[in-house]
Amino acid sequence: MTTVLKLGGSVVTEKASPETVDDAALARAAEAVADFDGDLVLVHGGGSFGHHAAAERGVTAESGTRSAADARAIHDAMGRLNAAVLDALHEAGVAALPVRPLSLASRDADGDLSLPTRSVAAMLAEGFVPVLHGDGVVQSGAGVTVTSGDDLVVALAEDGGLDVDRVGLCSTVPGVLDGDGEVIERIERFADAADALGGSDATDVTGGMAAKVEKLLALGAPAHVFGPEGLDAFVAGGSPGTVVRGE
Numbered sequence: 221m222t223t224v225l226k227l228g229g230s231v232v233t234e235k236a237s238p239e240t241v242d243d244a245a246l247a248r249a250a251e252a253v254a255d256f257d258g259d260l261v262l263v264h265g266g267g268s269f270g271h272h273a274a275a276e277r278g279v280t281a282e283s284g285t286r287s288a289a290d291a292r293a294i295h296d297a298m299g300r301l302n303a304a305v306l307d308a309l310h311e312a313g314v315a316a317l318p319v320r321p322l323s324l325a326s327r328d329a330d331g332d333l334s335l336p337t338r339s340v341a342a343m344l345a346e347g348f349v350p351v352l353h354g355d356g357v358v359q360s361g362a363g364v365t366v367t368s369g370d371d372l373v374v375a376l377a378e379d380g381g382l383d384v385d386r387v388g389l390c391s392t393v394p395g396v397l398d399g400d401g402e403v404i405e406r407i408e409r410f411a412d413a414a415d416a417l418g419g420s421d422a423t424d425v426t427g428g429m430a431a432k433v434e435k436l437l438a439l440g441a442p443a444h445v446f447g448p449e450g451l452d453a454f455v456a457g458g459s460p461g462t463v464v465r466g467e
């Protein structure tokens with residue numbers, strides 16, 4: 221059984237200032253992750269690295285670039301953040317290794333993601349913690365578009381070979397919030413939260429909370445959406461924040 225956990229870009233970076241890591245938040249998250257017992261795949265988002273690099277070049281999840289220089293700039297920005305995440309994980313004693321989607325994944329013309337996972341499974345079998353991240357990924361007919369860490373979480377969770385039974389999305393909000401700002405405990409269909417779901421409040425080319433919930437509803441495994449304060453509970457097997465479980 222494997223757990224997939226995404227550390228939101230808005231948790232590990234200061235999303236409003238370009239290419240700024242939130243060192244304290246990242247160190248806290250890495251320490252929480254170090255307590256996990258079992259097979260774990262980590263994913264992190266773009267935060268103030270990937271989203272700024274992509275937005276500056278007009279690249280989104282739908283609108284691609286045919287410029288290799290632009291694609292590389294987005295990938296390199298994510299590489300800088302990935303290196304910072306790996307440094308923090310190593311510092312906390314986590315045997316983390318990078319798995320970088322541009323070199324591995326692709327999308328078809330409809331945007332469906334193909335993510336080969338044998339290297340991820342092999343790393344897990346050898347006791348490592350693979351760390352993927354949102355990235356520029358080549359898409360049939362569109363050049364290179366942005367693939368969100370959330371899409372990678374979904375692809376990992378749907379991969380039969382990894383046997384994923386728990387998914388966690390750690391964002392800056394304590395869960396999916398209703399119109400009054402209260403955490404919704406359980407979402408089983410999009411309508412449960414549709415009124416309250418907006419985009420992201422920072423530069424984000426991949427859609428914010430509404431897109432997250434929609435993707436998580438399609439999974440076979442339960443997904444938990446929580447904030448940094450819920451990370452210890454999730455790592456210990458608990459159920460912080462909102463549970464998203466489609467039918």
Ligand SMILES: Nc1ncnc2c1ncn2[C@@H]1O[C@H](COP(=O)(O)OP(=O)(O)OP(=O)(O)O)[C@@H](O)[C@H]1O
Nearest residue numbers: 228229230265267391396397416418420421428429
């Ligand atoms: N109903 C809602 N409940 C909770 N958050 C919401 C809601 N509607 C919109 N949001 C926004 O969604 C954001 C979380 O999505 P976002 O994509 O920014 O997070 P992330 O995954 O941590 O970041 P990144 O995409 O960089 O990895 C929140 O900061 C909030 O502004």
Ligand SMILES: C=C(C)CCOP(=O)(O)O
Nearest residue numbers: 265266270354368369426
């Ligand atoms: C913007 C890039 C390159 C990655 C986006 O990943 P996300 O923050 O998980 O949506």
